[in-house]
Amino acid sequence: MKKGKAHVLKIFDNVNTDYIISGRYKFKIANMKDLAKYIFEDIEPGFYKKISKGDYIVAGENFGCGSSREQAPWAIKEAGISAVIAKSFARIFFRNAFNIGLCVVSCDTSSIKNGDVIKLDLKDELVINISRGERIKTMPIPQLMRKFLDDGGVIGHFKKYGDFKI
Amino acid sequence: MGKTIAEKILSSHAGTELKAGDIAICKVDFCFGQDGTSSLIIDSFKKSGRKKVFSPSKFCMVIDHSAPSPNVGVSEIHKKMRDFARSEKVGLYDIGEGVCHVVIPERGHVRPGSLILGADSHTCTYGALNALSTGVGSTDLAMTLISGKNWFRVPESVKITVNGILRKGVYSKDVALRIIGDLGANGCTYNSVEFYGPVIRRLSVEARLTISNMAVEMGAKFGVMEADAKVAAYLNENAKINKGIEGVTADKDAKYVKIKGYDISSLEPLVAKPHAVDNVAPAMDLSSIRIDEAFIGTCTNGRLEDLKIVSEILKNRKIHKRVRCIIAPASKRIFSEAVKRGYIKTFIDAGCVVVSPGCGPCVGTHEGILANGEVAISSANRNFKGRMGNPDSFIYLASPATVCASALEGKISDPRNHIRV
Numbered sequence: 080m081k082k083g084k085a086h087v088l089k090i091f092d093n094v095n096t097d098y099i100i101s102g103r104y105k106f107k108i109a110n111m112k113d114l115a116k117y118i119f120e121d122i123e124p125g126f127y128k129k130i131s132k133g134d135y136i137v138a139g140e141n142f143g144c145g146s147s148r149e150q151a152p153w154a155i156k157e158a159g160i161s162a163v164i165a166k167s168f169a170r171i172f173f174r175n176a177f178n179i180g181l182c183v184v185s186c187d188t189s190s191i192k193n194g195d196v197i198k199l200d201l202k203d204e205l206v207i208n209i210s211r212g213e214r215i216k217t218m219p220i221p222q223l224m225r226k227f228l229d230d231g232g233v234i235g236h237f238k239k240y241g242d243f244k245i
Numbered sequence: 246m247g248k249t250i251a252e253k254i255l256s257s258h259a260g261t262e263l264k265a266g267d268i269a270i271c272k273v274d275f276c277f278g279q280d281g282t283s284s285l286i287i288d289s290f291k292k293s294g295r296k297k298v299f300s301p302s303k304f305c306m307v308i309d310h311s312a313p314s315p316n317v318g319v320s321e322i323h324k325k326m327r328d329f330a331r332s333e334k335v336g337l338y339d340i341g342e343g344v345c346h347v348v349i350p351e352r353g354h355v356r357p358g359s360l361i362l363g364a365d366s367h368t369c370t371y372g373a374l375n376a377l378s379t380g381v382g383s384t385d386l387a388m389t390l391i392s393g394k395n396w397f398r399v400p401e402s403v404k405i406t407v408n409g410i411l412r413k414g415v416y417s418k419d420v421a422l423r424i425i426g427d428l429g430a431n432g433c434t435y436n437s438v439e440f441y442g443p444v445i446r447r448l449s450v451e452a453r454l455t456i457s458n459m460a461v462e463m464g465a466k467f468g469v470m471e472a473d474a475k476v477a478a479y480l481n482e483n484a485k486i487n488k489g490i491e492g493v494t495a496d497k498d499a500k501y502v503k504i505k506g507y508d509i510s511s512l513e514p515l516v517a518k519p520h521a522v523d524n525v526a527p528a529m530d531l532s533s534i535r536i537d538e539a540f541i542g543t544c545t546n547g548r549l550e551d552l553k554i555v556s557e558i559l560k561n562r563k564i565h566k567r568v569r570c571i572i573a574p575a576s577k578r579i580f581s582e583a584v585k586r587g588y589i590k591t592f593i594d595a596g597c598v599v600v601s602p603g604c605g606p607c608v609g610t611h612e613g614i615l616a617n618g619e620v621a622i623s624s625a626n627r628n629f630k631g632r633m634g635n636p637d638s639f640i641y642l643a644s645p646a647t648v649c650a651s652a653l654e655g656k657i658s659d660p661r662n663h664i665r666v
Contacts, residue, residue, distance in 0.1 A: 092431070093430045093431060093521065095629050097627075097629040097630070097631055097632055098629065098630065098631075101609075101631050101636070102281070102608050102609045102610065102631070102632070102634070103609055103610065103631070103634055105281065106281065106310075106311055106316075106318060106319055106322075106610050107316070107318050108318070109284065109318070109321075109322075121630055121631040121636040122630065140431050141430060141431040141434060141464060144430060144431070144434075144464060145366065145627065145629060146281075146365075146366050146627075147282065147364055147365055147366040147368075147380040147381060147382050148281065148282065148382070149282070149285050149382035149383045149384060149385075150285070152382075167431070167434065169434060169464060170434065170435045170464070170466055171366055171380050171381060171382060174381060174382060174385055175381075175382035175384070175385065178382060178384045178385050178388075179382075179384055221268065221398075223268060223396060232384070233384055233385070233388055234289060234292050234293050234384065234387075234388075237293055237388060237391070237392075238293070238294060242392065243270050243388075243392070243394070243395075243396050245268065245269075245270065245396070
């Protein structure tokens with residue numbers, strides 16, 4: 080992936096899907112591009128305006144816990160974020176992300192600072208922190224999830240194979 | 246090597262022997278969506294290019310999150326769901342039927358040993374009926390809608406045993422808050438939690454559903470219990486199900502990643518403070534917190550037994566004049582029975598507002614959105630910032646008895662001061 084700026088969330092651990100995209104917007108706005116303008120609005124007002132295409136979101140443990148709303152990964156993807164990098168992910172969010180074609184990876188994110196320029200290398204399973212000259216090993220992405228990403232999400236996967244292809 | 250409940254049920258649905266860590270394709274017995282997730286399910290179904298749902302009888306939709314509709318946007322979503330139900334001949338529980346996690350087991354869509362997916366994170370609720378049930382996103386659910394199956398990673402299991410005796414004024418909600426407060430919001434991420442012990446066995450099925458419902462608040466994928474005579478009676482009474490209810494048990498030598506025991510004999514009524522479910526304190530320590538709104542209902546605690554507890558406390562009493570007390574019976578059947586038993590009259594006479602069966606103000610779309618700086622105490626399962634519609638408000642979670650006692654006093658209160666013997 081291309082290099083981009085790291086947006087380290089102020090609330091680092093247990094960032095829930097209500098914080099990613101509030102329930103009040105989820106019911107009001109059906110278009111994901113419009114919804115994206117409100118990401119993290121309740122915890123960091125004005126967050127959307129700080130994002131440039133290709134940037135990364137960086138967080139701690141249990142990112143995406145709480146409700147099953149798929150609008151959460153959609154809003155992140157449509158905001159132009161190339162990947163979410165966190166210490167760990169809640170399971171529904173993890174599935175949803177790959178199902179819609181948003182890349183999420185786990186690694187030790189404690190050394191990444193807000194504004195660092197970073198780059199995700201999926202092939203070598205590394206986060207390269209260009210600002211700090213660091214290389215952080217990431218957890219491998221399960222093979223099925225890699226396929227979903229390659230196929231542009233689970234719908235693309237189904238269209239291609241007609242079924243789940245393990 | 247012995248197997249856990251999750252390993253057994255996923256193996257039987259995959260048609261091959263599985264162990265924790267395996268990834269497999271499993272047949273799904275039932276799946277559903279609600280009005281917060283069904284619009285995207287329908288979109289993903291259409292995008293998939295498939296013309297038909299896999300099995301119309303194995304899917305339904307429930308309109309519960311914003312029901313009746315509070316605005317045009319939601320009305321359009323509801324219309325889309327009704328149109329889809331008609332064209333695909335799938336089930337729809339429309340406004341007023343109740344909260345999905347109460348309606349689905351009530352109407353016989355859940356059996357012990359079954360595998361169920363719902364496009365709602367609290368789908369883990371049916372673990373109390375020995376089902377493996379879990380929440381997924383909309384596109385995920387749509388893949389099951391078109392194929393009748395989905396992919397599963399077999400989770401590692403955690404064994405929790407609850408010992409002791411529940412004291413007066415202490416309920417299964419307090420047990421759930423005790424466990425979540427101890428293990429944390431991330432304490433069981435991706436695990437299947439199995440609940441055991443004399444306390445669980447003595448609880449009613451309704452009270453057990455409260456505990457399974459909150460398993461996801463510590464990150465669990467499943468929160469499952471054994472099927473017993475009470476489960477059989479529940480299924481028979483509610484859905485006339487008499488067969489295939491033996492259920493699945495774990496082997497004695499099954500492998501667990503964590504084994505925890507709790508003695509709850511000295512447990513006191515608990516409250517989860519803003520803005521996290523694992524931020525737990527005794528109700529009696531929070532008596533300085535004034536409240537503006539009290540809410541009783543939801544998939545966690547809006548069942549008949551909960552309404553009975555509340556009506557016994559509220560009988561011939563008035564709630565505090567500063568407090569708005571909102572009550573949403575969790576289903577039409579519960580509502581109807583509560584009318585018959587006189588609970589609803591008690592609520593109205595006490596000064597409460599009874600709203601239609603559904604999620605009520607829990608998800609922040611209508612029926613009791615808080616003003617800036619206001620404080621609510623709720624019998625729901627989440628108190629995240631903004632959950633009830635306003636990020637500048639504060640939500641405390643507790644048992645229906647604690648919520649109701651707080652409504653009487655206008656501040657957070659220990660229900661033991663209000664329970665009449």
